[in-house]
Amino acid sequence: MDFVLTHNATYWAPGTPDGFGQGSFAAPVPVACRWEDKSIMFVSPATGKQEISTSRVFLDRSVALDGMLLLGTSVATDPKTVTGAQRIAAVKRISDLTDSSTLYTVYL
Numbered sequence: 001m002d003f004v005l006t007h008n009a010t011y012w013a014p015g016t017p018d019g020f021g022q023g024s025f026a027a028p029v030p031v032a033c034r035w036e037d038k039s040i041m042f043v044s045p046a047t048g049k050q051e052i053s054t055s056r057v058f059l060d061r062s063v064a065l066d067g068m069l070l071l072g073t074s075v076a077t078d079p080k081t082v083t084g085a086q087r088i089a090a091v092k093r094i095s096d097l098t099d100s101s102t103l104y105t106v107y108l
Contacts (some may be wrong), residue, residue: 005032010070011063012079021042023066028074033072034058042090042107052090062104063088069108 011031015024040053045065057069067088068079079085086108094103 005034005058006059007033007035007036007071008034008073010059010074010079010082010085012068012085013064014066025068025077025079027094028076028079030073031059031061033069040107045090051107053089055086055108057108059104059106059108060102062093063091063106065089065091069106 009031010028012028013026015026017023034057036056037054038056040056041050042053043049044051055071063069065088066081068085069088070079070082070085072084074082074085076082088106088108090107092105092107094105096103
């Protein structure tokens with residue numbers, strides 16, 4: 001299965017909590033993606049309730065809930081200071097029939 005991932009994004013994996021109710025983030029990682037600014041209803045794995053996305057992003061790699069994604073590139077170490085960076089609210093995994101290729105759908 002070939003994926004058409006024509007956009008560039010930046011991913012920050014969630015880090016460890018700092019003890020003050022704030023979390024840190026790993027260093028930014030550039031990723032290829034297909035980014036759609038689209039409202040889609042999904043079920044939040046955190047609450048089990050329906051939510052509405054602001055964007056849907058297709059990736060060829062797994063990402064973690066509560067990580068952050070930005071359409072475009074950034075070297076900022078704190079994604080909360082980057083305009084346009086969004087929290088990952090849900091991730092779905094889709095494999096081809098032979099399980100040799102996987103596409104991840106991320107809801108922001």
